[in-house]
Amino acid sequence: MTTAEDKGNGIGKDVGIYVCLLVLAGLQFVIAYQNISASQMFARMLVVAIVEAGLAAMFFMHLWAEKRGFLIFVAVFATFVLLTLQFGWTDSFRMVSGAPFSK
Amino acid sequence: MSQADLTMEGHTTGLTAGPAFSFPTKKLAIWLFIIADTMTFAGCLVAYGFLRNGTPDWPRPFHSITSVVLMTFILLTSSLTMLFGLRSAKTGDKAGAFRWIMITAAAGIVFALLHVREWLGLISEGMTLFKNPWGTGLFGASFFSITGLHLTHVTCGVIALVVVGVRYKGGRYNADDIEVLGLYWHFVDVVWMFVVPLVYLLNVNH
Numbered sequence: 482m483t484t485a486e487d488k489g490n491g492i493g494k495d496v497g498i499y500v501c502l503l504v505l506a507g508l509q510f511v512i513a514y515q516n517i518s519a520s521q522m523f524a525r526m527l528v529v530a531i532v533e534a535g536l537a538a539m540f541f542m543h544l545w546a547e548k549r550g551f552l553i554f555v556a557v558f559a560t561f562v563l564l565t566l567q568f569g570w571t572d573s574f575r576m577v578s579g580a581p582f583s584k
Numbered sequence: 585m586s587q588a589d590l591t592m593e594g595h596t597t598g599l600t601a602g603p604a605f606s607f608p609t610k611k612l613a614i615w616l617f618i619i620a621d622t623m624t625f626a627g628c629l630v631a632y633g634f635l636r637n638g639t640p641d642w643p644r645p646f647h648s649i650t651s652v653v654l655m656t657f658i659l660l661t662s663s664l665t666m667l668f669g670l671r672s673a674k675t676g677d678k679a680g681a682f683r684w685i686m687i688t689a690a691a692g693i694v695f696a697l698l699h700v701r702e703w704l705g706l707i708s709e710g711m712t713l714f715k716n717p718w719g720t721g722l723f724g725a726s727f728f729s730i731t732g733l734h735l736t737h738v739t740c741g742v743i744a745l746v747v748v749g750v751r752y753k754g755g756r757y758n759a760d761d762i763e764v765l766g767l768y769w770h771f772v773d774v775v776w777m778f779v780v781p782l783v784y785l786l787n788v789n790h
Contacts, residue, residue: 491671499664506656506777510649513785526781533777541663541770551607555619562623566630573638 498540505533614764618771621737625775628733629782632726636786643718644789645706652784655698656776659738662691663773666766673752673759681762685749688769692742699735703728727783734779737772744768 512525539545544552607615636642646652669684706727713728715721748765751757 492668495664495667495671499660502660502663503657506660506780509781509785510653513649513781513788514790519786523781523786526785530777530781534774537663537770537774537777541667541773542767548607551615555615558619559622562626566626569630569634570637573634575638 494540498536501536502533505529505536608760610760610764611767614767618767621771625730625733625778628730629778632730632782635722635726639720639722641719642787643716643720643723644787645709645711645716645718645723646784646788649784649788651698651702652780655695655702656780658691658695658698659773659776662688662695663770665691666769670759670762670766673762678753681759682749682753685745685752685762685765689742689745689749692738692745692769696735696738696742699731699738703731723787730779730783734772734775737775741769741772 509526509529512522512529515522515525517525538555544555665684665688669681669688672678672680672684710717711724711727713724716724744765748757748761752762
């Protein structure tokens with residue numbers, strides 16, 4: 482059973498992570514109003530979103546406290562899925578530039 | 585103690601250490617659902633990025649981000665209240681757990697209402713699934729698809745929070761069920777962290 486002291490520490494950690502997430506979310510809103518190109522904005526926001534999601538998954542979803550085998554499985558699987566979804570970008574850029582289309 | 589006893593003891597210890605995936609069934613089920621749903625949302629968001637990148641006249645219809653800021657704050661806060669509910673449930677505080685779960689559900693309802701209000705605002709400006717006054721018609725389809733899918737998850741989450749909360753209070757569910765529900769709710773929060781920058785913030789009209 483969780484002791485009162487553990488509970489207090491746990492709540493403190495939860496609130497700390499919550500504040501971190503709020504700050505990171507705020508950072509995304511700041512980035513949205515920076516005078517930078519869309520690609521730079523996209524990259525910065527994505528990095529912040531990944532950090533946010535990592536914090537939430539590790540501490541809010543308690544992935545950090547799960548078995549290491551499961552943690553590795555989720556990390557490897559998520560990375561694999563996200564990487565394999567990137568195959569279409571070259572075609573997306575071709576839609577903009579109109580080249581190189583086959584004749 | 586004989587060598588045979590030592591060997592047997594070592595063998596038993598090895599067995600009870602358990603395999604890496606010796607998970608409670610419900611928790612494993614919700615994690616598998618989360619992994620599958622991650623693929624769904626990732627597919628939608630990448631398809632959205634593909635279209636946005638490849639379409640020169642992509643609209644930037646959002647003049648104010650106040651509503652999105654408020655929605656983000658509410659959803660993040662609801663994750664914290666869900667954690668408080670889980671902590672109360674694990675310490676056997678049924679009334680406290682029920683209270684926090686209902687607060688989480690209320691936050692979900694407010695989020696959904698703000699979302700619907702925002703949709704109605706865009707619709708009143710002439711945006712539909714296939715056309716809008718600002719640029720390519722693809723924007724409406726992708727915007728409503730992604731935010732609609734997320735809103736569906738929030739709505740289902742709110743229903744689940746109320747049902748599980750009431751049954752937990754009635755003694756039919758236990759703290760493990762609250763934990764499983766919490767995992768789903770946090771996942772909905774995590775998805776929102778990607779929807780906001782990609783769908784809203786990259787389309788702010790400065």
